[in-house]
């Protein structure tokens with residue numbers, strides 16, 4: 001059973017609202033930067049990266065950073081293409097709460113300033129996305145449709161992310177802009193439970209949840225490229241929101 005990702009569209013209305021707040025042009029003092037000429041740039045970034053995680057969970061409107069625990073996604077979509085057997089799934093969640101980012105452990109960071117590339121490894125003991133959803137399409141060949149409450153949970157989540165940025169000259173200086181990203185992850189357990197499937201037919205709904213529970217590896221396999229895309233887009237939107245207002249040389253001063 002193969003499936004490829006067609007793409008995922010994703011809207012962060014919340015970030016747009018945050019963006020309206022008057023942005024500062026300098027980093028807040030709790031952000032410790034690393035010198036671009038530091039021979040141990042990766043070590044410096046890892047240390048400061050770890051220090052900053054607990055500081056940023058409540059968000060910071062002055063740098064257009066949304067609240068991260070819980071992070072609220074106004075609307076997020078997962079789309080799979082379906083394989084030769086047809087299918088494809090379109091799942092949208094509305095005002096979803098993402099819980100678990102505050103427990104993130106930064107395991108590795110590698111920065112290549114010349115190539116404008118960053119690699120990250122992050123571990124999350126548990127990450128849950130809960131909220132209202134609607135779904136339509138096929139999952140493991142089973143037709144599935146309905147709307148209600150969803151809970152998608154990932155345990156022991158190891159995320160690797162690669163980010164490429166470019167520099168954009170604008171009034172006010174030079175700004176970084178994340179142009180592309182690659183995200184992959186492994187997890188010890190994926191669970192997805194849905195209420196309200198099949199126009200409220202409880203027997204069919206229970207049956208689907210049992211399938212989701214028993215065949216979670218296959219389900220995850222189908223959804224993984226799309227979930228990775230969505231995670232990558234969230235990272236990109238969030239970073240660009242900040243990069244748009246703070247000149248690049250503030251992040252890596254050549255002190």
Ligand SMILES: *[C@@H]1O[C@H](CO)[C@@H](O)[C@H](O)[C@H]1NC(C)=O
Nearest residue numbers: 128129130151152153191193
């Ligand atoms: C979501 O599911 C996980 C794992 O089953 C559970 O620990 C968590 O409490 C659930 N969250 C909500 C909001 O129901």
Ligand SMILES: *[C@@H]1O[C@H](CO)[C@@H](O)[C@H](O)[C@H]1NC(C)=O
Nearest residue numbers: 193209210211212213214215
């Ligand atoms: C999920 O499956 C496991 C075994 O694979 C079983 O022990 C557990 O009771 C199931 N949970 C639900 C909610 O069906």
